[in-house]
Amino acid sequence: APMVSSSPSPAITAGASPTQAPSPSPTSAPTPEPTEPWDEAFVRVTDYIPNITVELRYATDNNFTGKVIYDFTDAWLRYGTVKKLMEAENELEKHGFRLKLWDAFRPVSAQFTLWETVPDSRYVANPNKGYSNHSRGDTVDVTLTDEEGNEAEMPTGFDDFTAKADRDYSDVTETAAENAKLLEETMTDCGFKPSTTEWWHYSDTDDYAVAEDFDPGTGA
Numbered sequence: 001a002p003m004v005s006s007s008p009s010p011a012i013t014a015g016a017s018p019t020q021a022p023s024p025s026p027t028s029a030p031t032p033e034p035t036e037p038w039d040e041a042f043v044r045v046t047d048y049i050p051n052i053t054v055e056l057r058y059a060t061d062n063n064f065t066g067k068v069i070y071d072f073t074d075a076w077l078r079y080g081t082v083k084k085l086m087e088a089e090n091e092l093e094k095h096g097f098r099l100k101l102w103d104a105f106r107p108v109s110a111q112f113t114l115w116e117t118v119p120d121s122r123y124v125a126n127p128n129k130g131y132s133n134h135s136r137g138d139t140v141d142v143t144l145t146d147e148e149g150n151e152a153e154m155p156t157g158f159d160d161f162t163a164k165a166d167r168d169y170s171d172v173t174e175t176a177a178e179n180a181k182l183l184e185e186t187m188t189d190c191g192f193k194p195s196t197t198e199w200w201h202y203s204d205t206d207d208y209a210v211a212e213d214f215d216p217g218t219g220a
């Protein structure tokens with residue numbers, strides 16, 4: 001049976017919608033607006049770009065060292081960098097592609113392990129002479145996938161440290177060249193600088209400090 005109320009319907013004053021929340025009384029605390037992070041803040045990439053695939057290869061032994069290099073599986077980056085990556089993702093989706101991350105923030109300790117295996121500064125930043133930009137939280141190792149997450153054909157596999165991985169795409173298949181060019185153009189347009197020797201490596205053109213104390217395990 002319908003509920004019958006004996007109280008009179010509330011009067012609707014001109015200009016006020018009946019669905020409008022009552023205005024807070026002057027003594028109640030204001031509800032805080034959700035705040036946007038500072039550009040420097042570290043954020044989990046998938047919290048902002050849900051369509052991106054994250055497969056951190058250094059969190060597994062499926063990388064050129066054959067060893068697990070770090071113990072976290074989420075990709076963390078500076079919020080300023082994530083905003084640019086979000087733009088790139090949106091642009092690539094217009095072409096039927098999505099982004100996949102192989103690496104994002106990389107602790108300084110991890111860089112030493114990579115360098116021990118391949119001490120060649122064309123392919124691994126020398127941690128004794130500065131830092132990898134990955135340790136700034138503004139750099140990604142990234143490839144393309146289709147909408148189901150299947151990797152697109154690219155010039156080489158990840159961390160293929162040969163001339164085939166460079167920005168001269170004349171020595172790879174037409175499809176691989178086209179895909180790598182689309183990734184390069186999109187990332188560049190969105191504010192990233194490409195590595196000359198590794199088609200997958202991009203750094204934010206805005207610089208951030210090396211984050212020696214950031215712990216991706218706790219996000220703090």
Ligand SMILES: C[C@@H](N)C(=O)N[C@H](C)C(=O)O
Pocket residue numbers: 103114121122123124125132133134141159198201
């Ligand atoms: C190791 C490779 N994935 C990479 O990121 N290389 C650059 C040069 C780096 O170590 O910063």
Ligand SMILES: [Zn+2]
Pocket residue numbers: 103134139140141200201202
């Ligand atoms: Zn890289």
